Amino acid sequence: MEQTQAIDALAALAQSTRLEIFRLLVRIGPDGLNAGEIAERLGVGASTLSHHLATLDRARLLRSWRVQRQIFYATDYGGTRRLLSFLMEDCCQGRPELCGDGLGTLACVTKQKEPTDEAPAPACGC
Structure with a gap:
């Protein structure tokens, strides 16, 4: 991830409603929610x-898809991992295992290839 992409992602999360949306969708998992359900759960107007x-x-933190007339949203785990990896890649002078709390495993995805249609990124690294 380039620095400008990280800045865009962090800026997207630096707003309370967007952070709530992101955290909700992280909790929900890869199946996501439709826009109406997100709005209802968070009490946010459609527009x-x-x-x-x-x-x-x-900011590549969400992915979306259409099912008939509804649009569903879920966390883009690949984009989220790339952001976290970018933030932690130099952790502990190149020894991320010292960071603890699972942060060391983020360094492992720093060098992963971008997902493709043939080899999509895993849904969640948890």
Whole structure:
């Protein structure tokens, strides 16, 4: 991940509603929620929600897909891992295992290839 992409992702999360959306979708998992359910759970209006979802999507922190007339959203775990890896890649002078709490495992994904249609990223590294 380049520094400008990390800045975009961090800026997207630096707003309370977007952070709530992101954390909700992390808890929900890879199946995600439709936009209406996100709005209902967080008490956010549809137009406001749409703006926030678009911002998170552009920052590569969410992924979306359509099922008939509904749009579903879920955490983009690959993008999220790339952000966390970027933040932690120089942890403990190149010895990320010293960071503890599972942060050392983030360094392992720093060098992973970008997902493709043939080899998508795993849904969650948890």
